Amino acid sequence: MSQRRAHKDNTDSALGSQLESLLHALIAAHDRLGEAVEAHRVAISLADSEGIRLAIDAQTEALTQIADLERARAALVGNGQPRTITELAADLPEPERSRIITLASELRTLIGELRSNQAVVRSATRSLLSHTQGLMAQVGAALSHAGTYGRAGKVQSTTPACAALDLST
Numbered sequence: 001m002s003q004r005r006a007h008k009d010n011t012d013s014a015l016g017s018q019l020e021s022l023l024h025a026l027i028a029a030h031d032r033l034g035e036a037v038e039a040h041r042v043a044i045s046l047a048d049s050e051g052i053r054l055a056i057d058a059q060t061e062a063l064t065q066i067a068d069l070e071r072a073r074a075a076l077v078g079n080g081q082p083r084t085i086t087e088l089a090a091d092l093p094e095p096e097r098s099r100i101i102t103l104a105s106e107l108r109t110l111i112g113e114l115r116s117n118q119a120v121v122r123s124a125t126r127s128l129l130s131h132t133q134g135l136m137a138q139v140g141a142a143l144s145h146a147g148t149y150g151r152a153g154k155v156q157s158t159t160p161a162c163a164a165l166d167l168s169t
Contacts, residue, residue, distance in 0.1 A: 016096035018076055019085055023103035026069050030110045033062035037117045044124045 036058035043051030077083045089100040 013096070015076075015088070016092045016100060019088060019092075019100050020096070020103065022069060022073055022076065023085065023100065023107060026066065026073070027103065027107050027110060029062055029065045029069060030107065030114060033059060033066065034110070034114050034117065036062055037114065037121055041117070041121050041124060044121065044128060047128075 036055050040052060040055035040059065042048075043055050073085070077085070077088055085104045086101055089097050089104065092100065
């Protein structure tokens, strides 16, 4: 009986160490994603196309790492039954249980903040896109010699007209 208990304790200790390590890696990856989202927001506010590209690349890299870590988490909790890390931690002895529950809570909070920040960037992107489309429609209308409206209710582009636009003043 004590041999079986010792094996369970070793198994729990190994699971606890793996969960703790995985949570630290997930928190670090989500921190990197948060930094990239903030860089994206700043780049949009500055209309910095290179900054936007770099921020999107950093977000893609962080999301790829998060996906890899999520696959590792799924394999760890496995057995075909979805269980949360908090549910797994409930079966662990102290002090591992408390550390893992605290880290899981920190990760949940971080993910909530990220979702909020990503919503801000998504809204800013939509606003910028809408503004750009409006500018393009105005330029198209100014250069349209026909001045006719298409089915979408906008001035319809025709064949390129011979026109010049002085942007120097």
